[in-house]
Amino acid sequence: MKLTVLGVRGSIPVSGKEYNEFGGATSCILVETAGQAVFLDAGSGMLKAPRTEDKKVSVLLTHTHADHIIGLGLSPVLLSRHDVDIYAKTRDGLNPYEQIKRFMSPPLWPAPVEVYPANVNFHEFGDSLELGDFEITTMESNHPGGSLVIKLKCEGKTIVYATDYEHTDEKNDELAAFSKDADLLFYDGQYTDDEYEKMKGFGHSTVREGMKVFQKSRARRLLFVHHDPRHDDEKLREMEKNCGDKNASFARERMLIEV
Template identity: 35%
Template sequence: MIITFYGTRGSTPVCESGFQEFGGNTTCVMVSGGQEGESVLVFDAGTGIRKLGKELITKKFSPGNKIYLTFSHFHWDHIQGFPFFAPAYDSTKEIEFFIIGDDAPDLHDFKEILAKQMESTYFPIGIDDMGANFTFTVNKGDKVIFDGGQIIVNKHTHPGGAYGYRLEAEGKVFVYCTDIEHGDALDPSVVDFCKNADVLIHDAQYTPEELPNHKGWGHSSWEQAIEVAKLANVKQLFLTHHDPDHDDEFLRKMEKECQQRFSNCFLAREGQVVEI
């Protein structure tokens, strides 16, 4: 299982100098098995998906394989890159959009969420004119079989709701848990959801000092993320959804402080590849 970060920034992209080491693109993560022609699984379509698309446009998928694209939720920083995703304009590409959850929107509403930002007022090309072969799948419940393994979801606290994803395959566990607000105490369902993960990606937009001033904003502190990792017996922790006001110098200092608390903890960097 190979995990690649294409977008690690939260809220809004940043392109200023001093924000290059950790990256300025909003959330996008790809999971693959490393084999030529196989399907890939993409979490979220922030602006980081543009670079991913440039790489995938040259990839020739084997028959029956495709790009799977799913979403933690539909806030703008998690969908705004989709109109610039090159494979979506390629008639040879198969893209399946899917979501899981008891309160997931129906198929029509799911498609409309992506289509609305591509209405003529906002974008010159509509979703139905992009060219790739799209399918939309809504899975009610909290679990689906996926590519020889399974994906389990857990709804957590975030304005409008958001879901964490747990991918279990070939004896390995990867958990993607961004845009989560624990509150004054850790959410025990999240700790349980992350149990024994080989890799956990967890929201850490704020420092412990910043967190009290951002109640209700839907995010965690690095301290909370580390506590989740410790209680859940996580092997590797990657902190993401970096605040747009936190530059590289700030994040480097933050990473050192985090590693004093949990040695196998890293702040996610755009372009970083992690293999389980």
């Protein structure tokens, strides 16, 4: 599997030279095999997606908070004439199509999804899914309004994407078991310990808690994601030092990873 990190900023996109190293685009990671392109979330990072029309294209949404879907509207994925499958879980009585439509229709957005060149099919995202080369399972995260932790298995390798996740001891145990022996774990490291004290219940976590899950899961590599929009490169480098493990670091936009 080849991974391209297209966006790792949380909550709101940011720009400016102080964000150059880690990047300002919101959640989007592209996972590719020879014949498939699977996007994990569709944040503003999706605008920089490479051409994927020659592959079977799927978009797996952890949830539909704006920072995870704002890239759809101008992404090459919807602006190309091909089939796209979007998976999300029904929330608040709204199916995946209704959730995207609520955001991508006037007065919030000028063009409904139907007018794009791509032929978009919406699907309910359940507990498990066979998707060509990929075997996918999900776990409910701990996040306001709900979010999914996504596990992809392919070519004998395992990736777990746990963004928009707030820790509890019980949930950490569940996530560590879900991520057991994964080759790569993405984890929500939005807050410092001090910030977390003021932001409890907002649905995000810390480096300290991520390291606990990482150690317990025995995953091979950890990358923190969902960087707080108020954290510049200097702050993120300082937070990264607290990982204290050569296999744990903060994800950077434009990273290419072979798993």
